[in-house]
Amino acid sequence: VINYIAPVITEPPKHTTASLYSSASLTCRATGSPTPTIHWYKDNRIIANKNSDPSVLVFPELDLSDRGFYHCVASNIINGKKEAIRSPVILLNITNxxxxxxxxxxxxxxxxxxxxxxxxxxxxxxxxxxxxxxxxxxxxxxxxxxxxxxxxxxxxxxxxxxxxxxxxxxxxxxxxxxxxxxxxxxxxxxxxxxxxxxxxxxxxxxxxDGCPSNSTIIPSQSGDTSLDISVHWPETNIGVEAIVDCPCGDNDTSSSGSELKAFRYCGGDFTNGALWTTIDVSQCNFSDLARKICNLRNLPVDEKVQQLEELTSNTQELKSTEVTASVSILVTATEDVSGNIT
CATH class of the missing domain: 3.30.70 (Alpha-Beta Plaits)
Known part of the structure; x- marks a missing residue:
């Protein structure tokens, strides 16, 4: 009795980086019955694999044309029907x-x-x-x-x-x-x-081969441009997600202990160039009250504390972000006082 089993990728390829002209390899192992055939794709186009082991794609000497997004497909035939499974797409890049x-x-x-x-x-x-x-x-x-x-x-x-x-x-x-x-x-x-x-x-x-540095403006909810938040993105390589702190003074931590971050992915390819794509600044879209609290950061200590008391007098308006911003401002006030003493 022959047991037919559809392919399962047991060892998918992983993101790989190496220096120019060095060697590198990608591995894609799969199980199934009959034994699956492995095919490799670069930038969604099938490529030849001259290695004796089709599960391993070998680059004896990396050059610029080898950079790209790779995936493998494992397939076999069961009862006359092709069964196939595709690995996640990974990036092969040159570090230097x-x-x-x-x-x-x-x-x-x-x-x-x-x-x-x-x-x-x-x-x-x-x-x-x-x-x-x-x-x-x-x-x-x-x-x-x-x-x-x-x-x-x-x-x-x-x-x-x-x-x-x-x-x-x-x-x-x-x-x-x-x-x-x-x-x-x-x-x-x-x-x-x-x-x-x-x-x-x-x-x-x-x-x-990377996305240029630039900024994303998050308008205030009231339309007050003085409360707009500007998220600054660093120059980022293709295939990398830029992760930056939400710009609210030192307010990079929420009340629950998780960091407040903004995310942006640098996509594109090595043929036509890089391109900023998906962006998520939702964690940085603070309320106007939180923005006002954060803007106290550079004020003198006495004025900072006084205005913080005024802004936080209505405790019903304070949510986790406002509380975290308040703590951040109090920390800066303490640091300012300590600095003056020393």
Whole structure:
């Protein structure tokens, strides 16, 4: 008697990070009868697995094209019907690479030459890289640029673009973009205008494999703009959820002991670039009373305590957030007094 059992994934692939040119592997093991077949997908497209063990996807030497979102599918045939199960999607990323995107604005006379459009563009990129290769921005070990979607642009021989979309790649142990890297990249790209025979300019520099830092405004419930809350998001890598404290002075803890946080996911992909997607700031949408209490933080101690007493005089209006905000303000008042004594 043959027992037919639909596939079950017993060891799904996990989020994996490794350095550029190092080795890595993803594992997907499954049970079932007949023994399930394992197929791998990258960015929702099936890919070939040359490993002798189909349960393990091996990357002998990671390069930028290996980054992406992977999942596996285990399947078998039972009574002529295909049974399949899909694993969760995981991210394979490279830890020591940061990329930015920009546009290279070309001068009006750029194409005034007997050379082909493709040759002129490739020569410009090569000359740029010859200069940039020696750049050192915040201990980066490598710095180069390439054309974004180069194949599409270069194959269209009848089109002479006045702007070239480029991607800047930094190999750096920082593994995360920040204002220091962004400023350094901008300065180096701007210097190309003095170093090259072609007078180009760089515009619209932004993070490519991560979401840029920005803010979300949470309006007050009464419409009083002085009580608006601004949640600041740090620059965040693709596939990572940014988690920040709700900005209400030191009010990062609720009365029940759980932290008050805001969440935002950096989605997108490594082909078209990163994109901020889902956002949840519900825990930070404080009442106007809680916001008023939090705004006392920077007042002098005497004024802080006096206004806190006035705002909290009606205890029926005080809920957990207002109580937590009040405790936070009292803590800052105590710290201010202690600081004055010392």
């Amino acid at each position: 690479v940061v990329q930015y995107e920009a546009e290279m604005d070309l001068p009006p006379d750029f194409y005034n030459s007997t050379e082909s459009t493709e040759d002129l563009i490739l020569k410009l990129i090569q000359s740029s890289n010859n200069y940039l290769s020696g750049s050192n921005i915040s201990n980066t070990s490598f710095f180069y640029i390439e054309i974004l979607n180069a194949e599409t642009i270069l194959q269209n021989t009848s089109h002479m673009p006045d702007k070239l979309p480029i991607v800047v790649t930094l190999v750096t142990e920082r593994g995360q973009g920040d204002n220091t890297l962004l400023t350094g990249v901008k300065n180096q790209l701007d210097s190309l205008n003095q170093q090259l025979s072609v007078k180009i300019s760089i515009i619209q520099l932004n993070r490519f």
